[in-house]
Amino acid sequence: MTSRTWLITGANSGFGRHLSEQLLSRGDRVVGTFRAIGSVDDLSRRWPDDFRAAHLDVTDPAEITAVVDEAWAALGRIDVVVSNAGYGLMGAAEELTDDQVVHQIATNLTGSIRLIRAALPHLRRQGGGRILQLSSVGGQAAWPGGSLYHATKWGVEGFADALAGEVAPFGIGVTIVEPGGARTNFRYGGSVLADRIEAYDVTPAAAIRRVLTERTTEGIGDPALMATAMIASVDHDPAPRRLVLGSDAHQAIENALNARLSDVRTQRDSAKATDSPLEGVITSGPADLNAE
Template sequence: MTTRTWLITGANSGFGRHLASQLLSRGDRVAGTFRAAGSVDDLAGENFRAYHLDVTDPAEITAVVDRAFADLGRIDVVVSNAGYGLMGAAEELTDEQVEHQIATNLTGSVRLIRAALPHLRAQGGGRILQLSSVGGQAAWPGGSLYHATKWGVEGFAESLAGEVAPFGIGVTIVEPGGARTNFRYGSSVLAARIPAYDGTPVAGIRRILTERTTQGVGDPARMATAMIESVEREPAPLRLVLGSDAAQAMEGALTARLADVRSQRETAAVTDAPLSDAVTGGPADLND
């Protein structure tokens, strides 16, 4: 078993907490970020460094990442984990809620990884784990902004994987299904209710979050173990699907999406320019 050094955002709860605890128990070093004072005090020890970080603060992201690399000398794995769920119909959300969701889940992840890349390149490689969700591949009513951030960060990470592979940096998008963490009933935010949506599919997510009678099928400790073990795989797996519910939902969503595309092959081709007028250099040519 190789001993590694990890940087984990949101190490105080959920997957971040499970990752930090398991890694410390096996002798790895962990730089963990937190927002609430005292929330990681019980992890204190010679192998754990704690850093306050609000991922919506660009200057703090750069400062914390630079300091963690300076303090620890090398960081082998960067885990972009911090995030939360904003639930409710798109119309029910305030502008401030929309902006904060994007700043946390999407922009914060992008900034964190961009801040780490110069260090990873300089040290000759490393691994990035970007926490996404089954909600980054499948979407349901009542989670439009949450899905927007997860679909966005997946596009970023998938493109990034091709950009940084020449530098020995691997990228894995982690796709957990419902897990028994505090995400559903602790860190999720429910928008103010508009009565017009009471009889629509949006009511389902509101009922789940208010009645608190359901829980995910996933064991967060086992999921954290799978994330840790994925770092041993070469090359880095682009996606890591965790949970039977995630596998089923993703397969269903991708199958439906593919069927939709295939049904439009002929109508799509109607919009092509005549061969004699075609201009090269479009998106399909980028991989030539």
């Protein structure tokens, strides 16, 4: 088994914690980032030679650059970058404040993009590596009450999907990880619930509010097994573009994709009807290159 060096954001809890513990236990090195002071002290004590803790607020561009550059300077090489830090902002779109919207995007979407962009020059110079971008079943399927969370996950999937083609020539693989419900602290500790607008109590958006306030449900996914699957994916070459984790995620994503494909197929003729009738129109290249 090849020993690797990993950079993992949000290493103090959830998937980041499970990944860190499993990797350190098998002899890999980990740079683990955290926001809450003291939240990774136990990892530092247990693996003083192999775990490097770094404070990181992924909404701070300067701190992202500093942490990434310092990690490479200290360790020489990082094989895998795991963009994991994030949280869920739940509530109907109208219930959200502007500040909540900005912070959700800055954390889940812009923060992930900035982290990866900061790592790319190092990965290129060392001749390759792997990027794991944590998304969610919510990056392919969407439910009322999670509009902003879905916006960030759909956005980061589009970014990572295009990125994979850009960096493949440099030996850099990109995998989008799409877990379903897992028994981590995400649901009842890592999610923020918007203030209630009474009019939405009788709409589908109220379902997520009931889940988060009643605390009567648990995800079916085992986070330790999911972390093991993420680690194993790094041994695959080429990198799997997507890694679906959990039977609930698989079913929801399959249903969502089938529904979208069905909608698209019914519009074949109407889509063609908008083509230019002029001869000599250039049609090669990305279909949406000139999209408005």
